[in-house]
Amino acid sequence: MAQRGEAHPDDIPAVLAVEGHHGPVVHAVNRAARLLGITPHERIVDMRSLCPHLRVEYGDLAGDLRLMDKLVLWSRRWGPWSVRDGAHSLIVDATGVPHLFGGEVALLADIEAQMARLGLTARPAMAPTWGGAWALARYGTARAIADERTIANMLGALPVNALRLDGACVQLLNRLGLKTIRDIAAIPRLSLARRFNRAALAANPLVRLDQAMGRLAEPVSSEDAPEPVRAIVRLPEPIQDPTNYIAGSCEEVCRQLAKRAQGCRTLHLTVFRTDGEVASVSAATSQPSRDPAHLARLFEGKLEQIDPGFGFDLITLNADGIEGLGAFQTGLDCTQESGLTLPHLIDRLSARFGAKAVSRPVAFESHIPERAERKVAALNSAPMGETAFRERPIRILHRPEEIRVIYAVPEGPPAQFIWRRQTLKVLRYNGPERIAPEWWHDLPGTRLRDYYKVEDSQGRRFWLYREGHHEDGRGGDPRWFLHGMFA
Amino acid sequence: MSRIVQFPRSHTLRQTAQVPVFVEFSDVFLSGLSDAGSIGFLLAQFAEADKAILWAGDRQSFLEDGDLYMTSRMKPGFLHCTLPRAHDVLQAMEDGLGSSDLSAVVGEVWGEPNELTFTATKRLALRAEARGIPCVLIRHNAKPNLSAARNRFRIASLPSASNPDDPHAPGDPRWRVELFKSRSQAPGTWIVQHDRTADRLDFTPLASDGSVGADHGAAGRGTPG
Numbered sequence: 001m002a003q004r005g006e007a008h009p010d011d012i013p014a015v016l017a018v019e020g021h022h023g024p025v026v027h028a029v030n031r032a033a034r035l036l037g038i039t040p041h042e043r044i045v046d047m048r049s050l051c052p053h054l055r056v057e058y059g060d061l062a063g064d065l066r067l068m069d070k071l072v073l074w075s076r077r078w079g080p081w082s083v084r085d086g087a088h089s090l091i092v093d094a095t096g097v098p099h100l101f102g103g104e105v106a107l108l109a110d111i112e113a114q115m116a117r118l119g120l121t122a123r124p125a126m127a128p129t130w131g132g133a134w135a136l137a138r139y140g141t142a143r144a145i146a147d148e149r150t151i152a153n154m155l156g157a158l159p160v161n162a163l164r165l166d167g168a169c170v171q172l173l174n175r176l177g178l179k180t181i182r183d184i185a186a187i188p189r190l191s192l193a194r195r196f197n198r199a200a201l202a203a204n205p206l207v208r209l210d211q212a213m214g215r216l217a218e219p220v221s222s223e224d225a226p227e228p229v230r231a232i233v234r235l236p237e238p239i240q241d242p243t244n245y246i247a248g249s250c251e252e253v254c255r256q257l258a259k260r261a262q263g264c265r266t267l268h269l270t271v272f273r274t275d276g277e278v279a280s281v282s283a284a285t286s287q288p289s290r291d292p293a294h295l296a297r298l299f300e301g302k303l304e305q306i307d308p309g310f311g312f313d314l315i316t317l318n319a320d321g322i323e324g325l326g327a328f329q330t331g332l333d334c335t336q337e338s339g340l341t342l343p344h345l346i347d348r349l350s351a352r353f354g355a356k357a358v359s360r361p362v363a364f365e366s367h368i369p370e371r372a373e374r375k376v377a378a379l380n381s382a383p384m385g386e387t388a389f390r391e392r393p394i395r396i397l398h399r400p401e402e403i404r405v406i407y408a409v410p411e412g413p414p415a416q417f418i419w420r421r422q423t424l425k426v427l428r429y430n431g432p433e434r435i436a437p438e439w440w441h442d443l444p445g446t447r448l449r450d451y452y453k454v455e456d457s458q459g460r461r462f463w464l465y466r467e468g469h470h471e472d473g474r475g476g477d478p479r480w481f482l483h484g485m486f487a
Numbered sequence: 488m489s490r491i492v493q494f495p496r497s498h499t500l501r502q503t504a505q506v507p508v509f510v511e512f513s514d515v516f517l518s519g520l521s522d523a524g525s526i527g528f529l530l531a532q533f534a535e536a537d538k539a540i541l542w543a544g545d546r547q548s549f550l551e552d553g554d555l556y557m558t559s560r561m562k563p564g565f566l567h568c569t570l571p572r573a574h575d576v577l578q579a580m581e582d583g584l585g586s587s588d589l590s591a592v593v594g595e596v597w598g599e600p601n602e603l604t605f606t607a608t609k610r611l612a613l614r615a616e617a618r619g620i621p622c623v624l625i626r627h628n629a630k631p632n633l634s635a636a637r638n639r640f641r642i643a644s645l646p647s648a649s650n651p652d653d654p655h656a657p658g659d660p661r662w663r664v665e666l667f668k669s670r671s672q673a674p675g676t677w678i679v680q681h682d683r684t685a686d687r688l689d690f691t692p693l694a695s696d697g698s699v700g701a702d703h704g705a706a707g708r709g710t711p712g
Contacts, residue, residue, distance in 0.1 A: 339585055340585055340586040342539055342564070342586065342588035345582060348582055349568060358568050359566075360567065373556060373557060385561065386561075387560065387561040391559065394523050395554065396554055428657045429655065429656065429657075430653065430657060453657060454657075457646075458643075458644065459643070459661070460523075460524070461523075461644065461647065461657055461660065485523035486523060487524055487526060487528070487530070
């Protein structure tokens, strides 16, 4: 794939440079420069002597990689599985896909056309093996398509460089007079195996040849992934708003799930934008579901998060977190209970306000009050834990707030203190309850707390604590905090 | 109780037959800042609920008056929502009232946000009636202005009952519960004591002049739990 050609005239020689060991070197060239004999990996100063008016720009390698990574995702419009291969090529596993585009030729033409829309020059090629596609894309004819019968013939004419070998190995083979892949294929396997039996993969022509010819498996995906559950909507024109297609896609996904007696926990809605970006939103459920109306409602209010750019012409809805879900009978009569069930309510609230906003309190084994209760997202099921037996306040402040003691007494809580600019008078109190720091968790030097339940003149009941005590060697005078309120 | 017991008047007698409960849509106003008494009264009222409770509140309420702390009263099926704005709280409450698996919906709103209009409260009231479960909106730092709430409460903490074990320690919590407007119940004021050993609420009606009704001992309502 060539660099993005942005309004740079093709007849002026230009190169992209990167820093080498001895000054800048050529990273990529345009057509005019290539015709002048400028090749990559040469030093810029040498090339300037060849062509004094050479235009040099610095290349952005990290940016190129970022772009490629985005393209890898975007190219999943042509197949379910894609991966970046090297710095400027990508592999799409399009097994069983071409008929959706009207055949293999049309698929490659579509790839070229879509890439050209992004200002990228693509050289697509299709082969039964990764190695074959690699070779044909670089050294074959334009839009080469090989199948199992023709691949040996088509690869045979290509130079040995097309076998993904490193430079030293290619040089060695050339010295031996082996110029094309056909030459290597003609050599008895035993001789090749003996000669290269300890060579690494990139320097082993026999392994590379077997990979290219399909005699040695080189899977694109290592694990045997189950058939994905997804609904695809191809649009004739780019649109900006996917709302009208959500219900249909959900029905399609649910139909596929119903066929397999499964339900999904997560849905990813992905739109493929015409400008090469991919945007997606997700929705999750607390229990596996395949109710299309329920799943479609989870996207309510979320579609605004999608940045449509100049529009998108492909929408996919992927179901994830697939679990078994058998058919069940709701009741003996045909009446259905009106209203949402609790899992559906949790899903809807979580979809609308975020999974973190909807939680369940879960008790945790800790003496420190702020650690004794955790809020677990309601989407995840968690055991409730044991109820504490000590008296605990009904509300607790996020952070204990320091109070100003006006009238301290030697034993017990202060008789008068200021909290949030109001003066409170303690009439009755209960305590102390001493809570020591958890040495396995807290920093050394953490002071213990003496908690008091106090009641003020109006009848409000607070939970105060004194942090540390006098002369505990962990700081100065102890400070007082207000931590919670009792009913 | 230090108040002088007077002879009950006729309408006080009639009121003692019933105690205020949260039915349909109610709103609750707190007497002062950071008074958690109303929460205790609410949770005690809902102690016998067998289904889940949805408790939604805006961030400001939980920041100012503290988060709910359930370690000593863990209950299965307690759903807690912390939401950024009052508008979200109202929406979550409406969603909750659309569910058939809840036994109560509670919301907390700080101040007097613009979204909390008469229409918004009317929506909640109608939905709560249609679903037939109690819906309570706790209003922190707010004045009781126009609302479609069927019952309107004002709840304040009172000095607690004496502690039999320790005279200097606070005992069972007591609250002053005022039902100042209601469509289905007789308005009135009660002193409510939460008997924590028996886990029941004891209601003592207050006459309109602030005196305690005579038969406060008999007007108890059990909350078996």
